[in-house]
């Protein structure tokens with residue numbers, strides 16, 4: 001089938017709906033129950049920028065009847081999974097029927113393999129608490145830029161998306177940097193029995209936009225959020241100063 005290829009949610013879902021005729025489509029953890037004669041698509045999102053974008057993707061997938069894996073960073077420069085709001089959003093994604101996985105950053109791990117395994121295990125326990133769900137899948141963050149420590153997560157009963165077995169059996173495509181290396185996701189449907197599709201929620205939108213516009217919009221949304229958070233903080237300080245009968249000049253915040 002010939003589609004108009006872009007990074008709109010329309011193209012994302014028309015591709016999946018077309019693929020659904022011959023593939024089982026679901027989260028990465030489904031790899032563990034993969035049947036021999038089945039065709040599978042493992043849907044995965046690396047949440048590199050924004051939990052809000054991830055939630056929007058999760059809601060729209062749920063509306064279309066799909067579930068996938070959202071890999072969450074614990075050490076992001078852009079969002080905080082440990083915050084009250086972060087925890088709420090991640091649990092909400094899990095409650096929509098999606099899998100939550102650990103997006104580990106090797107820069108945060110010890111070079112000692114044994115220690116790094118313990119650190120991953122601890123991060124998984126933390127993410128299980130944050131997401132109120134069972135975490136059994138992990139994926140490295142920008143393996144091309146960070147040290148690609150080969151950690152055997154099988155010993156921890158964790159499915160690593162960089163593990164030999166999944167890479168051997170499953171054709172892998174990614175929209176990293178909003179660029180499909182070997183052609184759009186739709187062009188691979190039907191060519192392979194098993195496909196792992198990695199998309200980043202930041203790149204997908206209702207309307208077709210340039211990568212620059214998409215990032216500018218992200219900056220705009222984050223600024224609005226920051227202004228609102230500072231507004232909440234100011235209100236809290238004003239309440240406190242009122243209670244303390246602080247001098248008038250202290251209210252000028």
Ligand SMILES: [Zn+2]
Nearest residue numbers: 005184185186
């Ligand atoms: Zn396409």
Ligand SMILES: [Zn+2]
Nearest residue numbers: 046048141142
């Ligand atoms: Zn990443």
